Amino acid sequence: MTPAPRARQSVGGLGESGILRILNRRFAAVPAAGDWPEGTVGPGDDAAVVAAPDGRFVITTDAMAQDRDFRLDWPAVHGVRFDGHGLAGGYSTGWKAAAQNLSDINAMGGEPSGLLLALTMPPTTPVAWIDGLAAGLAGAVRHLGATRCRIVGGDLGSDDRITVAVTATGDLDGRPAVLRTLPPGAHAVTADLDLVLCGRAGWAAAGLDVLETPRGRLDELLRAAEQAEQPEQPEHGVRRLAALAAAAQLRPRPVLGAGRVAAEAGALAMMDVSDGVLKDAGRLATANGLRAELDPDWVRREASVLVPLARALDLASGQRTAERWVSAGGEDYGLLAALPAGAAVPVGFRRIGRLVAESGAPAAAENVGSAGGWDHFTDR
């Protein structure tokens, strides 16, 4: 039994084997970890051997860098409150690294089967942080319901700052993958496509603004807003909204069954929203020579619940800020799917716009351009 890490211990003195003990203790929390089918191999060797029952597997990878994609001192999220440091920052980072990969597998219509972790970090990295990272990876697998997913291995390296690179694999169980591009012939039979979304939009972006507001200033702003609130709606209070938004940023919750549901409901194209609905719907459209139109009513409705928070944060215009969160904010990991126009909306999805022919008459709806959303190398 590995003793729990001391609060201020750093990884420098542990060596690789000590670090692996810390990680593996947390990874054991993933239910299927100990149960490997005949002919497969778990972590600890040069490589792992993973089952792919239908003779194919889905695979994706993501890298997160310290101070860019995560911070060492991200606060803890307990229920809807957020406070505390240390283990918590690692937990949220691990959770998010797992969630964004599991979301990619989901967006192909696959079911997650494995995660690999490549971790570089300085010797001064707190042990509690990597312990939290491992707990967060395992926690996301468990709480997001990736019941078949195992932690299959990884790599450790050292660097001046922490980089977390996670790779996920998935199974299709014999179904075709649902791509960003329409299947051959789909253009001919569909004049127009409905754009549907599963999951929220804008909450993670709102949460980033909450987390980037200095703590003292945030308390001041929320207190002022609370004094102006209607006392009969405490469950929609700005303090609770702020905590929910922070949780959405720190622990995104892609709906892992949704990819399969949409595929079975006849989704023709699909992708997850990592860089914002505007940008990603634009990508889905462009991949098919189409143009995306978001329903401005949907944007307004989706934004309405966030408006009090935007106002409380003292942002120029509450309404405009909330709508920008919804249309351009990334990292909610919703699932965007295209269906034949008028098709039944799959369970858990809402219609948020449409994909139309590039040459179609300009619609009244908001056009999706290249503006808005996130590009790691140009705009923000």
Place this chain on the structure above:
Amino acid sequence: MTPAPRARQSVGGLGESGILRILNRRFAAVPAAGDWPEGTVGPGDDAAVVAAPDGRFVITTDAMAQDRDFRLDWPAVHGVRFDGHGLAGGYSTGWKAAAQNLSDINAMGGEPSGLLLALTMPPTTPVAWIDGLAAGLAGAVRHLGATRCRIVGGDLGSDDRITVAVTATGDLDGRPAVLRTLPPGAHAVTADLDLVLCGRAGWAAAGLDVLETPRGRLDELLRAAEQAEQPEQPEHGVRRLAALAAAAQLRPRPVLGAGRVAAEAGALAMMDVSDGVLKDAGRLATANGLRAELDPDWVRREASVLVPLARALDLASGQRTAERWVSAGGEDYGLLAALPAGAAVPVGFRRIGRLVAESGAPAAAENVGSAGGWDHFTDR
């Protein structure tokens, strides 16, 4: 057709799509890239779908960090000369990232089927460098003979420094994987195991010492050593040795068929040498409750060709330095296998020692302890 990158252009102005164009142009050099079997999906979507013909796949991952695992200004390697900068540093980094992952797949007895690249970098990263990185990844796949291997996808992110994380997948084609641990029952039938190695040991470590010697000083040292050389052996001249050693460090060449050859020759346990023969043979032994003994004659023989280089570099003792390179130097990615004592040595392997019972009488041969070799978090 994407125009060739200008020498001093950096990635900041390209955006993700521009960076992907640069990478994909190089990845197209991998022969099988365009030829994806029915039901599989290539790069560009949320995830890739890769074939796993026998219903399982081998998977491994490695992360490399700038200034730790590679340098932006690593020199070029042309044949056995090394000079030039820019593209070349990226090429060697891409090559090495691919090679160490392909080596892990090989060490399980698998055949590489796919590579994923997760790349974080600052906007100031020279375009020529990432162009070189992509060319190096594709070059290693081609030149190391991973004929079935595709580039299946990846992820881009930004950070203050470059991190390259590569994940590889492989196929076993129905064969059992060869693990670090002996198969059940193997202890009972084998009193003693032979330790065999395919590939060189010590060359990459020698190369690191060459590359870390300032260029002017290196020229001076090599010129002095050349004046003392026998003129009838120019092909073993120290300048050529230095270039070969640098090439071994920058472009390691794991023998990708060797895993399968050893498996078919009855190898009971196997792993690749990434952290040095001493350390990795020790790990192979420890995984089986055994003790590793290296044959001191093999160490001496293997070191002998490097002695002139060690002497030229003005290192304390040429013989001792060369033997340390061979026994403790990592990154040659040789393949270490354990066979029943006296079994025929598989083609391409040499016997370098043995694995004996922990309780066995101490042998005259060099004992393998925890000293020597590379741990990212403690000794060097």
